[in-house]
Amino acid sequence: MRFLGVVIWSFILGTLLAYVLTSMSGDVFAFGPVIVLTVAFSIIVTIVGDFIIPPDTHETVE
Template sequence: MRFLWPLVWAFLISCVISYVLISMAGNEFEFGSTLMATIVITLAVFVLGEGVLKSGREH
């Protein structure tokens, strides 16, 4: 369950960011770029949460 919620939140945040930035540029909403941003944000959360931040507390 802890891996599902970051994915959901990353998708929602990516949708909002994509919609706002694309609307400001005057272009159409692209779902593909939103999914790519979701994957990048989710991977960053997993790497930071499982690796970098936990190993920093142990030292």
């Protein structure tokens, strides 16, 4: 479920980024690079979240 959320947010942010950048440069919006950005963002976030950032082992005492 966590990976699905990453893919959905990567798609949304990738679409926004591609739209803004193509609008600023005056080019035509292309959907192909959005898919590439989605895959790249998803892989990077998954690697950072699962392997680079250590899990929080501190427990709160009530």
